[in-house]
Amino acid sequence: MSALAHAAAPAGAPAPAAQETAKRSWTAYLLLLPGALWLGVFFVLPLVQLASVSLQSRYPGFPGYYYRDLNVENYLRALTDYAPHFARSFLYAGLATLLAFVVAYPLAYAMAFKAGRWRNLMMICVVAPFFTSFILRTFAWSQILADEGWVAGTLEALHLLPGGHIINTPVAVVAGLTYNFLPFMVLPIYASLERADPRVIEAGGDLYANGFTTFRTVTLPMSMPGVLAGTLLTFIPAAGDFVNMELLGPQRGKMVGNVINDQFLAIPGGYPVAAALSFTLMAAILAMVFLYVRRFGTEELV
């Protein structure tokens, strides 16, 4: 997008005088200030506090009371005791992101190139389910996937259900994550396909590429910025989610989000380790995002 921003400054326009520039940047700071302050007080400051909590120690015998410390042990506990939870979070979120990509792409493609006058209606349909609370919809999945439901019944009749259950298994959790974050995958892919020129794709066909080759060498690369944004917008919330696990998943083998939630809200004295877990999760995700954007990224992301 920075390319676009540069284009917005008319080429060949005379450089504004230095005084003018100074005045202009004061206006920019004034415009920026309220929002930046808000993010400073309610995003940056809380993270600093979270960092300090992650190093606090408990007063022995007084659950819920902590003192300032540099207790690195919280991080050791977070990384050793809860390593399986981290692994599950990233595995399930990764699978859900992959599945969401496979499901979302045809929809985004059809909206961009095939829908014609139905395009706006399809767009509304993608966003509309959001307005039924996502917890209600996740709960509906627990009914759909229940043992007495038609999905489990059909699969059982076809002998495709070795364990006998879908609900309360990791499969149900991945299904729930895939469903809940699907629109976040569809919309960015659609946005980047919509900007693409369909004649470029036709040219692939004219040059005797078959459908798959055209898709692989022309369509997919053109939609890469959208795919990139979509995978991030799906993976990040999925990796931190605990609602799908809580409503659809097994009793044991939770994700890291469940641990953080329980340690903060249900277990007295859980703050420091939970804070360390939160920080580790955030650091891991930011590191992945950074590597991922460097590997596949374009300038369009920020």
Place this chain on the structure above:
Amino acid sequence: MATMTPSTRPAAGPSSPAYRPSAAKRAQLWLGRHFAMLAAVLVLLYLFLPVAYTFAFSFNDHGKTNIVWQGFTLEHWRDPCGVPGACESLVTSLQVGAISTVVATVLGTLMALAMVRYRFRGRAASNVLIFVPMATPEIVMGAALLTIFVQGFADVGIHLGFATIVFAHIMFCLSFVVVTVKARIQSLDPRIEEAAQDLYAGPVQTFWKITFPLILPGVLGAAMLAFSLSFDDFIITNFVSGNESTFPKFVYVASRRGIPAEANVIGFSMFVLAVLLVIGAQVVGSVRASRSRD
């Protein structure tokens, strides 16, 4: 739309019967041409399946838990507020959503204008400040807000409740507003504003007469996005709400013992209302567009 992909029309050969492809071949061709659209319709049905369930189970004559179908009743539609807490939490959600949307949209639009229209020191840092909240899992933001509200802000008289929910919602909506409005401003031709200034319009006049009407669709889209993010948020709200309950929190707490069908009534009604609003806005928009074209 088949005209856009001439490569998928091999059937357009000579029309003599000898060249007429078999029924199976024609079916295959039809499928090839409409594959994407068919897949898209299936995906949309999949998106709507749980909404349909929510709707169907709002008529369930359930006992203690609303999980298995037990019979049809209109009872829950007659009095959706009959369950204690359901409508109170809905009102809280609507209030939180309205306040957060207005504040986040105003602050975010100002930020977007600064980011697109001005070069200044600290621009890259501002970009990071706007981007990182979107790349942070909600649970981390919720946890961080909880620690500062409990350990820091409680000393200055801020306790978990309605206000802290609003503070948090404004924060996480802000970045999304900035990104949405930014995209709109970038798509504008800056020469229009320059023309206004050439015609001796002052900066304030240029903004209200030219810039603002042009970015308004983006601002309205951002506001809608902010409202839906706020209205449906559970994870952050759960951390910062204390004893206050929003609609998603009400549903989540209820889900432990079975969500009452009244919640399905409310959830589905909100869905219908939102869809009607969006379609209405689209119709008004297209009518205006066709009028201005005449």
